[in-house]
Each structure stands twice: as C-alpha cells, then as structure tokens.
Amino acid sequence: MWGHVSLRGSGATKQSPPLLAIEDGRLLRYTRNDIIRSLPIDKTDSILYNVAQFVLFRSGHPKEETMAETTTQRHLNKAYDCVVIGAGNGGLSAAAQLAAKGARVLLLEQHSLPGGFATSFVRGRFEFEAALHAFCDIGSPTFKGAVRTFLEDELGIYLDWVEIPEAYRLILTDPGEDLDVTMPYGVHDFITAIEKAAPGSRESVTNYVNLCKEVLEAITYIGQSKGHPNRSVLTKQYANFLKTCPYTMDQVADALKIPERARKILHAQWTYLGPPTSRLNFTVYGAMFYLFLITSAYIPRQRSHEFALALDARIRELGGHVEYNTRVEKVLARNGRVVGVATSKGDQIETGHVISNASPTLVYNHLVSPKTEVPEIALRQCNARVNGVSSVVVYLGLDATLEELGLHEYSYFVYANMNTDEMYETCKTLDAPKIQAVLCLNNALPDCSPPGTSIVSITTLYRPEVWKNVAPQDYVRVKNKVASDLIAHFEQATGAPIREHIEEFEVATPQTFARYTGSYNGIIYGYEPEPWDSLMPRMMMMQDDKHLDGLEFCGGFGFRCHGYSSSVKSGQTIALITWRDMLALSEANVMEKGEVQQ
Numbered sequence: 092m093w094g095h096v097s098l099r100g101s102g103a104t105k106q107s108p109p110l111l112a113i114e115d116g117r118l119l120r121y122t123r124n125d126i127i128r129s130l131p132i133d134k135t136d137s138i139l140y141n142v143a144q145f146v147l148f149r150s151g152h153p154k155e156e157t158m159a160e161t162t163t164q165r166h167l168n169k170a171y172d173c174v175v176i177g178a179g180n181g182g183l184s185a186a187a188q189l190a191a192k193g194a195r196v197l198l199l200e201q202h203s204l205p206g207g208f209a210t211s212f213v214r215g216r217f218e219f220e221a222a223l224h225a226f227c228d229i230g231s232p233t234f235k236g237a238v239r240t241f242l243e244d245e246l247g248i249y250l251d252w253v254e255i256p257e258a259y260r261l262i263l264t265d266p267g268e269d270l271d272v273t274m275p276y277g278v279h280d281f282i283t284a285i286e287k288a289a290p291g292s293r294e295s296v297t298n299y300v301n302l303c304k305e306v307l308e309a310i311t312y313i314g315q316s317k318g319h320p321n322r323s324v325l326t327k328q329y330a331n332f333l334k335t336c337p338y339t340m341d342q343v344a345d346a347l348k349i350p351e352r353a354r355k356i357l358h359a360q361w362t363y364l365g366p367p368t369s370r371l372n373f374t375v376y377g378a379m380f381y382l383f384l385i386t387s388a389y390i391p392r393q394r395s396h397e398f399a400l401a402l403d404a405r406i407r408e409l410g411g412h413v414e415y416n417t418r419v420e421k422v423l424a425r426n427g428r429v430v431g432v433a434t435s436k437g438d439q440i441e442t443g444h445v446i447s448n449a450s451p452t453l454v455y456n457h458l459v460s461p462k463t464e465v466p467e468i469a470l471r472q473c474n475a476r477v478n479g480v481s482s483v484v485v486y487l488g489l490d491a492t493l494e495e496l497g498l499h500e501y502s503y504f505v506y507a508n509m510n511t512d513e514m515y516e517t518c519k520t521l522d523a524p525k526i527q528a529v530l531c532l533n534n535a536l537p538d539c540s541p542p543g544t545s546i547v548s549i550t551t552l553y554r555p556e557v558w559k560n561v562a563p564q565d566y567v568r569v570k571n572k573v574a575s576d577l578i579a580h581f582e583q584a585t586g587a588p589i590r591e592h593i594e595e596f597e598v599a600t601p602q603t604f605a606r607y608t609g610s611y612n613g614i615i616y617g618y619e620p621e622p623w624d625s626l627m628p629r630m631m632m633m634q635d636d637k638h639l640d641g642l643e644f645c646g647g648f649g650f651r652c653h654g655y656s657s658s659v660k661s662g663q664t665i666a667l668i669t670w671r672d673m674l675a676l677s678e679a680n681v682m683e684k685g686e687v688q689q
C-alpha cells in the first residue's frame with residue numbers, strides 16, 4: 092500500500108530544500124510548506140527543459156542532481172500529476188497513456204476489479220462476458236484500427252483478438268414483417284448482401300456507404316488537426332460531412348432515398364447507440380457503421396476482463412499506481428482549479444489534474460467540493476443532456492451446443508419491427524422490450540465453454556428511470572418475468588429450444604449495473620447522441636465545456652460518446668490533452684520561479 096499525501100502537508104525537513112531539481116526526467120518543485128510537486132519534464136521539449144536548467148543554474152543548485160536529504164520525504168509525501176477517477180475503459184486508457192508519457196498517475200476505482208462494464212463473471216461451469224458484443228476499431232494486425240494501434244504501438248499491449256464471424260443477423264418478428272437477413276462485414280460484401288435482400292437498393296446504399304466513409308475520414312482529419320482543422324480543407328474535401336452533421340439518421344436516409352427495406356437493414360445497429368433513428372445523430376452512427384464495415388469487429392479471447400487486466404498491468408509496469416475499493420468522494424477545487432481529491436478511505440491526495448471516468452452529472456452534482464466551485468453553466472449543461480439507456484441482460488449457460496440448437500450466427504438483432512420510435516417506447520415500461528441483441532459466444536470462441544455446452548446472452552434496453560420504481564419485494568419476480576419473456580421472444584424468432592437447455596441462468600438489471608459501476612440508475616451508455624449533443628458538437632465545444640481548470644472527462648459520457656472503442660479513444664485523447672496542459676503548467680511555474688530567483 093502506498094502512502095497518500097495530505098493536502099495540509101507534513102514532515103517538513105529541517106534544511107531549506109532547493110526550489111527545483113530535475114531527476115529521472117521529472118521536475119521536482121519544493122513549495123514553502125515542503126510539499127513536493129513533481130511534474131513531468133520532457134527533455135525533447137527543449138524550451139521547458141532549458142528553462143528549468145537555467146533556473147537551477149541561476150539559483151545555485153546543481154543540475155539534475157538527486158537531493159539525498161529529500162528522498163525520504165518525497166516518498167512520504169506523494170503527490171500526483173493526475174488522478175484518474177474510475178477504471179472503466181476510458182479511465183484505464185487515460186491512466187495508461189499518461190503513465191506511458193512518464194506522468195505520475197494514480198487511478199482510483201471504487202470496485203474491486205478494473206473494467207467497469209467491461210468485465211466477466213463465472214457461474215458454475217461458465218465464464219460469461221458481461222457486456223461486449225463487438226469491439227469496433229481493433230482491425231487486423233495488418234490493417235490496424237485506432238484502438239489496436241494505441242494498444243500495441245503506444246502501450247505495448249498485445250492481446251489475442253478474435254474476429255467475429257459476421258456483422259449481424261437481423262430478424263423482425265411482428266406479423267407481416269418478413270425480414271431475416273445475415274449481413275457480412277466488408278464494403279463490397281455488405282452492399283452485395285443488401286442488394287440481394289432489398290433488390291434495387293444498390294445505388295442509394297452505395298451513396299450511403301460513401302457518405303459514411305467521408306464522415307469517418309473527416310473525423311479522423313479533425314482529430315489529426317488537434318482541434319484546428321483547416322476550414323478550406325473541410326469545405327472542399329468533406330462538404331457532405333459538414334452538410335449532414337446536424338441531421339438524424341432518418342433525415343439522411345430520407346435525403347438519400349434509401350428504400351424502406353434496405354433502410355431497416357442499414358439501421359439495425361441503432362441499439363448500439365440508444366436513441367431511435369429519428370433522434371440519433373447520423374454522424375456518430377455513420378462513423379461507427381463504416382468502421383465496422385472496414386475493420387470488422389473483434390473480442391478478446393478471454394473476455395473483457397482480459398482486456399481490463401492487461402491495461403491495469405501495463406499501467407503498473409509504466410510506473411502508475413492503481414487502487415481498488417477506493418471511491419473518490421470529493422474533487423477538491425480552489426479558485427476555479429482542481430487541487431486534489433478526497434477518497435472513501437479518508438485520504439486527501441494533491442493533484443492539479445483529474446480525469447473522470449464518472450459522468451459530469453455525478454462529478455458536478457456530488458463530487459466537486461466546495462459546491463461554490465461548481466459554475467452554474469456546468470449544472471445547466473448536465474441538466475440539458477439526455478441520459479442514455481440502461482439494460483437487462485439474461486446470461487444463459489446451456490447444456491447443448493449452438494449447432495444442436497440451430498444457432499449459427501454470433502450476433503442476432505431480434506426486433507418486433509424497425510419503427511425505432513415505437514421500439515424505444517417499449518423500453519419505458521417494465522414489460523420486456525421488443526428489442527434484443529443476442530450474443531452466441533461459441534460461434535466466435537468455440538471453446539469458451541465446456542464441450543457439449545454453449546453460452547448465449549440476451550441484452551435489451553430500458554430507460555433508466557423505469558426500474559427505480561420496482562419495490563424490493565417485487566424485484567426477483569419482475570426480473571425473472573422480463574428474462575422469461577426475452578427468452579420466449581428469441582425462441583420464437585429463431586426456433587431454438589433455449590429454455591429446456593438452461594443449466595446456468597443469471598440476470599443483470601439496471602440495479603446490477605448501478606451497483607457495480609456506480610452509474611446513475613444503471614445507465615450503461617453515456618448521454619444520448621442527438622444531433623445537438625453528438626460527437627461533432629462535443630468536439631467543437633471541448634474548450635468551452637471546461638468548467639474547472641484541470642478537470643477533464645473520458646469514457647462513455649465523454650466527447651466521443653459511448654461504446655468500447657469510443658471510451659478507449661476518449662481516454663487516450665483526454666490523457667494527451669492533460670499531458671499537454673501539465674507541461675504548459677510546469678513551464679509556467681518554472682518561468683514564475685525563474686523570475687523570483689532573479
């Protein structure tokens with residue numbers, strides 16, 4: 092167990108310490124009450140490095156020298172460059188990226204495990220994947236997506252990724268609906284399959300796919316421009332992207348005259364993002380859809396837990412600290428700036444930077460202390476946003492193989508119909524919603540369960556406020572009823588005799604998700620990506636949306652919206668922004684001290 096530093100400071104040395112030292116690539120700054128602030132210093136960042144050297148020279152202290160008399164004190168009085176709240180995908184990525192840069196980073200997680208939603212659990216003979224169906228933006232070793240590039244090239248994490256066999260099978264079950272189609276990944280194969288299922292749609296679907304390609308390329312360009320895209324490049328190369336930014340999926344499909352049947356197939360993945368297609372922003376769906384087409388989707392062979400553990404291990408190897416069973420209860424602020432955090436263990440930890448994997452709604456309403464440090468605009472912004480959905484998942488360990496059950500696909504979308512407004516409404520009562528995404532894990536990982544068995548999980552969505560009204564005495568009955576209805580819907584859609592083969596049965600409800608991730612009402616996605624609050628507005632407003640200096644957000648509630656890859660990428664980007672801010676602050680501090688010394 093490492094020691095925490097008290098904001099009040101302690102253990103002052105008798106000798107007057109130097110103001111600055113450079114050691115192990117870090118600038119150590121000693122303040123009046125002997126608390127050490129240690130900031131990363133990059134030798135390749137010659138301005139900061141040379142300024143620090145100059146100040147040391149002018150102050151009569153040796154350059155880059157270990158100060159023996161202060162070594163003990165430094166270990167007792169640890170301060171951190173950055174504290175990350177929460178070890179979900181976003182928090183793990185942010186902490187790993189900062190540690191890789193050389194920052195002194197502390198990751199605090201309230202649960203006993205890393206991963207947040209990205210986890211697994213065991214019942215009987217089965218290890219269930221808790222959440223992941225499809226991890227976007229991994230790509231193959233020879234055509235790497237952004238997430239694989241980050242993991243392998245930036246962090247040195249190599250996992251055994253398994254490509255999932257098909258995009259999805261979509262089955263609509265309402266009387267009169269006659270859609271049951273299995274879609275492949277790959278641009279050409281997808282367009283060919285949709286033309287076969289919806290004859291005459293090739294041209295408009297090709298236009299749609301090309302538009303999605305442009306959207307993804309534009310977002311990549313904006314990311315590479317570090318938030319300063321060239322206006323004329325945008326207008327010349329990405330005009331259609333700009334035109335469609337403020338529109339919904341339905342509006343874009345209307346404009347491109349996508350035939351009804353093809354549209355149903357194209358929009359099948361709407362439940363990966365949450366809101367109905369009449370409200371869901373096209374940009375975020377289009378980018379996700381195209382990424383899936385070109386890089387397909389993967390899962391880690393040993394479930395999400397393997398992924399989370401690999402990040403945890405790498406953070407430690409890179410010198411970062413990770414603490415579990417430690418809830419951040421306060422984000423301490425002074426004069427509009429973060430100065431530390433207070434934990435459930437009674438510690439106060441000094442830091443100038445906090446990256447939160449917990450939502451802005453939670454942080455501004457409950458964590459920032461004192462409350463007078465929360466600007467009204469931060470609360471107004473949280474209130475204006477629409478909380479995303481929660482979920483019920485039925486996890487089934489079956490004593491029959493998927494082959495025996497007649498289940499040949501990995502990923503099923505079973506919806507009553509593709510009127511997504513109507514389907515979304517079914518998520519607002521306690522009856523089983525008419526939408527489900529079903530995972531047949533053995534079709535990607537044949538040996539993920541003992542021989543002769545299989546793992547199936549059925550996921551549906553709920554508005555988060557629905558389940559909070561379930562009385563404790565009704566809880567088990569309600570969840571079992573919902574689970575039973577979901578199983579019946581799946582059996583009806585596929586003809587697979589699931590019920591008679593159940594060996595293990597577990598149900599997660601919004602209460603379950605709330606309990607193990609601390610999310611409000613068990614929300615599993617972030618804020619709903621409507622056109623006004625989707626990827627682009629969030630990216631464009633990143634500077635203005637900073638309400639406390641030193642406080643940033645990553646993960647599903649962050650600027651990239653939710654999902655595994657978005658959470659990971661937001662963690663990486665926010666860490667790089669924080670690193671840049673740290674260096675700038677460190678430089679400013681050195682300049683300040685330099686002036687004092689002179």
Ligand SMILES: Cc1cc2nc3c(=O)[nH]c(=O)nc-3n(C[C@H](O)[C@H](O)[C@H](O)COP(=O)(O)OP(=O)(O)OC[C@H]3O[C@@H](n4cnc5c(N)ncnc54)[C@H](O)[C@@H]3O)c2cc1C
Binds near residue numbers: 176200205484653659
């Ligand atoms: C059933 C299900 C299926 C899904 N399927 C997919 C899928 O197929 N593909 C996909 O891309 N996405 C999927 N998702 C969504 C995806 O899991 C999330 O978008 C993503 O994991 C969110 O990551 P995050 O970084 O926001 O962290 P979270 O998972 O939200 O974790 C936040 C962490 O912060 C911790 N924390 C919160 N407050 C504090 C505090 N005060 N102090 C300390 N720690 C704190 C929590 O304990 C938690 O560990 C699914 C989700 C679920 C639940």
